[in-house]
Amino acid sequence: xxxxxxxxxxxxxxxxxxxxxxxxxxxxxxxxxxxxxxxxxxxxxxxxxxxxxxxxxxxxxxxxxxxxxxxxxxxxxxxxxxxxxxxxxxxxxxxxxxxxxxxxxxxxxxxxxxxxxxxxxxxxxxxxxxxxxxxxxxxxxxxxxxxxxxxxxxxxxxxxxxxxxxxxxxxxxxxxxxxxxxxxxxxxxxxxxxxxxxxxxxxxxxxxxxxxxxxxxxxxxxxxxxxxxxxxxxxxxxxxxxxxxxxxxxxxxxxxxxxxxxxxxxxxxxxxxxxxxxxxxxxx
Ligand code: ADP
Numbered sequence: 001x002x003x004x005x006x007x008x009x010x011x012x013x014x015x016x017x018x019x020x021x022x023x024x025x026x027x028x029x030x031x032x033x034x035x036x037x038x039x040x041x042x043x044x045x046x047x048x049x050x051x052x053x054x055x056x057x058x059x060x061x062x063x064x065x066x067x068x069x070x071x072x073x074x075x076x077x078x079x080x081x082x083x084x085x086x087x088x089x090x091x092x093x094x095x096x097x098x099x100x101x102x103x104x105x106x107x108x109x110x111x112x113x114x115x116x117x118x119x120x121x122x123x124x125x126x127x128x129x130x131x132x133x134x135x136x137x138x139x140x141x142x143x144x145x146x147x148x149x150x151x152x153x154x155x156x157x158x159x160x161x162x163x164x165x166x167x168x169x170x171x172x173x174x175x176x177x178x179x180x181x182x183x184x185x186x187x188x189x190x191x192x193x194x195x196x197x198x199x200x201x202x203x204x205x206x207x208x209x210x211x212x213x214x215x216x217x218x219x220x221x222x223x224x225x226x227x228x229x230x231x232x233x234x235x236x237x238x239x240x241x242x243x244x245x246x247x248x249x250x251x252x253x254x255x256x257x258x259x260x261x262x263x264x265x266x267x268x269x270x271x272x273x274x275x276x277x278x279x280x281x282x283x284x
Contacts, residue, residue, distance in 0.1 A: 006233040010224050013220070014220040020239050025243055026246075031246050038246070039078055042076070042252055043084075046115075048262065049256060050084060050115070051114075051262070051264060052114070056117065057116045057171045057252075057255065058110065060174040061118070061119065062125075062174070063177035063178075064179055065208060066188055066205070068179070068238055071241065072241075085118060086116075090106070090122055092136075102123060123158060124222060127158070128222060155226055165231075171255055173252070174232065175236050176234070177244060178235050178236060234247075236248055
């Protein structure tokens with residue numbers, strides 16, 4: 001699955017990835033049908049993942065505001081057994097959380113074997129919003145910060161953390177929903193214009209929008225430094241929502257298919273048990 005995948009060789013350039021869907025995008029109807037099929041397959045694969053008990057899957061979502069993280073998560077996982085996945089949204093760390101290292105709160109919410117964990121924002125905020133707003137870094141009680149090196153060090157920590165998880169059976173897949181500045185404006189305006197979307201609007205979102213360029217360069221560095229074979233990033237075009245959802249669902253299904261989770265083998269012992277079960281039930 002290489003469509004939209006960020007290369008692993010550190011040569012990523014943000015301009016190479018478009019917020020627009022690729023040419024020849026299927027029709028709305030075809031996208032809708034495909035999504036329906038993928039959603040069902042994801043459910044079937046999660047069931048096998050649970051039966052297999054070797055792997056967990058972690059899906060990370062990062063994006064600028066209004067790119068559609070929430071609605072994509074809702075649509076893509078709408079068919080999965082609710083017992084089989086869990087979404088965690090990471091906001092500004094609390095004071096108790098700030099008393100730990102920055103990976104602690106995510107480590108505490110990792111999925112167990114058999115489950116899918118979804119991070120709506122994640123440890124990656126630590127090299128995005130924290131990089132763009134130095135006051136967040138200042139609030140982290142760190143013992144001496146070398147501003148020349150801190151981001152490279154954080155990338156190193158994150159790569160090491162994810163490598164460790166991958167070795168221990170966590171399949172990691174990361175989505176950057178790539179929305180354009182123009183489309184973001186349109187969606188933020190619709191939050192103002194449409195009464196039932198008003199609750200989503202926050203004036204503060206405009207502050208981050210005003211720092212678009214700084215965010216884009218933080219995203220570029222993050223994608224370049226942390227897309228690796230064991231934890232790939234996908235730069236998903238986000239200006240067209242139906243396409244975005246299908247693109248995410250395809251990657252999720254492909255990731256689970258590649259794990260090839262299996263139902264446990266049925267040996268002679270289990271066969272005896274089943275036969276015994278039938279005998280007893282029929283005798284009732
Ligand atoms: P969302 O915008 O994802 O719907 P919120 O409106 O609750 O959710 O926003 C969460 C906010 O928390 C975002 O502005 C995000 O940048 C911020 N945040 C998340 N992680 C951190 C962090 N480690 N340090 C500072 N701010 C963070």
